[in-house]
Amino acid sequence: MNGYARPGISQPSWLLPFVVTVVLFLCVLPLGRLAQVGIAALSRDGAYSLLTDPSLWQAAWYTISTAVLGTIASVILGSIFAFLLTLADMRGKGMLSFLFVLPMMIPPQVTALAWVQMSGPSSPLLKALHLAPPLGSPQPLYSAGGIALLYGVQHAPLVYLALRAGLMALPREGVEAARLSGASGSMVFRDIILPLSMPGIIAGAAIAFVSSTGNFGIPAILGIPAGIYTLPTLIFTKFAAFSSRTFGDVALISAIIAMIAVAGLAIQERALKGRDYRVIGLTGASAVLTLGRLRLPAEIFLWAILFVMLVAPFLALLAGALVPAFGVPLTLRTMSFHAFEEILFRQPITRTAFSNSLFLSVTTAVCLIFVTVLAAYLITLRKNVVARLIAGLIEIPYSLPGIVIAVSFILVFAAPIPLLNLTLYGTIWLILLAYLSSFFAVSLKPVVSAFQQLDPALEEAARLSGAGFLRRLCDILVPLIAPAAGASVILVFLIACNELTISALLWSAGTQTLGVVIYNLDDSGSSDLASAMSVLVVVMVVFMMVLLELLAKRLPRGVVPWRN
Template identity: 35%
Template sequence: MFTVNVFRKIPRELEEAAATSGLSKKRAFRKVVLPLALPGIASGGLIAFLSNLDNFGIPAFLGTPANIRVLSTYIYEQVVGFGPSAFSRAAVLSVILGIIALLGTVLQWFLLRRSRVNETNRSDSTPRIYLSAGKQKLLEASMWIFLLVTSLMPLIAMGALSLISAYGVPFNLENLSLRNYEYVFLTDSKPLTALSNSLQLAFFTMLICLMLGTAMAYLRFKYPDWSTKAAELFTTIPFALPGTVFALCMIFMWLEPVPGWNPGIYGTVWILFIAYVTRFLVLQVRGSYTAFLQIDPSMEEAARTSGASGWVKWRKILLPLLFPGILSGALLVFLMALTELTVSSLLWSSGSETVGVVIFGYEQAGYSTYSTAFSTILVLSILLGGGLFMLIGELWDRKVLKKND
């Protein structure tokens, strides 16, 4: 998401100029394209790196039964063990993760300092590399096999499991029914409550992060001094910390933020909202900052010289250019908040259950068919939302192109 828009923003004329100067396609990519695309690659890579450091749900479901531990699950085991030194060991492990995350952030800053895209060309989605018919078919077949094995087959298996009466029975017509969906959405009230809570939390988290994260990214872009870099670092730390440790920090903080004063936030949906905004703000900062890197500072200076006010400058010039990158970051925040599990598992209370908590609860209780039914509806909703996002992006591009023409 972060990288593809950067590649499309690189002017085709630069590659043509490199070819005219005698560079091969490989050298042109290494000398011209890659340095310009490096900010998007670094931002996306760091997000993926931190996300995998902190991931709890996947290793908890797949690794724990096989006695395979990662740092996030090991920290969770230490915390729920409630031994005399459980919290001390969890804190030490969280410091290790924090140091690794800081090293990744420093590496990204180094890459961003050495590479900046100052082009304002509109996105170019037409192909730039043409393969022979044989290579093209081989590449397409490989990609489809990869997607089939890693994405489609697990989703199909999950959907099939949601239709059978009990886990382990043969998948035949006699055992197929919609009773699992009936129970999840008509009998049990928790799934719909959780879905409503998660959608509201995700939407308002996205809204706050969109405004605050974009403002922070703009300051980071305009004033790249130690203060803005330090602010970016502090927004990265909550995301880099293990979710269980971060949740415990939120509990200790909001139980009694001032000695003798309990604001009543813990045990309500508000602590989830505060935790989500704090944890996912860096995603919007990264996405917006990468978008700002695509804008030539002379564009803003030209608008100011022409007498455009602050709002006119943003509405007429900056927002049309920034919209795809900013919206990608906002969508990532929304999806992360919608499907979050680790923090929610320690902060939820009665009436504030989230989607992840309910699915996790079904699995822990052994109701796999209920969890797959709820998960199937969630996946289909996300796919529908993704299609709507692509449609909005396409309509926006057409609107911008029409105005430019």
């Protein structure tokens, strides 16, 4: 077992080819195929009719405008929570942070459905409270503004996490020196904290913008009924009206989405130029602003925001699941658990969706952890151009909208695999491959963090003692990174179990996932069943997040995103 390691390097000779092959198959091949089909479509006459279609540019306008407005809302919400929970002497920071991050883990179509149930003239909750607008009043969320508002709610935690990471590194000496010089809290915030926080705000805004451009669940629930299409929902309608031009059209539309996302990231890079602030000295939680008499009003303000963002929509969703039809007020006479009974015991499609989502989530998480342990070991050990290139290629699918990844895999596997004559299109295995590509980076980051904290002397001592790579991996490395690996599995499971954007294009009869079934139930008018299923999904998400919280004490810093 010692003979297959290169001299002077503690990794086996097969490790680099194996990791490179996996990265090429999952990350490079699909996107390369998308680029090939897009270029071929541009060279044909069909591209002209698509690019001159007003509906394409209207969808592009709605995509950009709702993403920009949603990003602004995300930055405002995320910054408020990040500054107050990281720097101020607030009480209950852990619970506030946990609840604020929760919307990020909830499927976007569930968020949209909950807000629809909470507002408008047909809301069961508002009817029960006698607060519903008059019948015939428009549903305010069925608009571009409604889509942008829910983008803000869904992606505000991304801004919060990006900004909080920077705030945790603020220099204590700078803040304390300003205080000793007589600067007020507002002056310290304006002249020291805010300038140093701009990189985190800009990074969070860029992530929120890219996430908004690829979001399918929210514009599908809120936009399609109002005739408002974004580029992801336009792709969905192209596949629904399949023709000989469909693949070329969706490749071009996907390329436009990717270009919008890349443009957002390029603007981020330009905005960050000249803002590379280096902090010297002690950093962290001691840089706290004392609110004094403003603390209680600030706490009430944060809890009020969480009530509107999270509690009220969930109560409306629960009310929608307990009434026989959307628009019926919730009373003791109308309340029924029929929808939950139907979902859990009578509807075969919901049982299929639960089993499919659990299978895909567990398989994705388990398969990725085996690959990411090897990839993280390679990246951490080599620290050269090859390692940086591998890490960058793994990041690309996760940074692109899910709709682009789905189209890429459709283009690769639409035809039978050569030589094998095996068709993956329309099977659950194609969804699994797309999940593996999209969530590779999610699985990798916690494991890389764990490897970076290990003392290389431990493995080196075992190698000098004659232990081969697999023995070192099993007896030394894996036990030490096990908490981070467990967190990686839970994070991937959480994200994959609630995914809709990828599976919305890849599902077929028998391969529906939870996100697809919730969307289809709501689209068919079965809002009570869609609400009941959404309530169960939210409960499952909270359970998995609590489990991750219980593991947090054994994990490296930053693995559990909402912990202070």
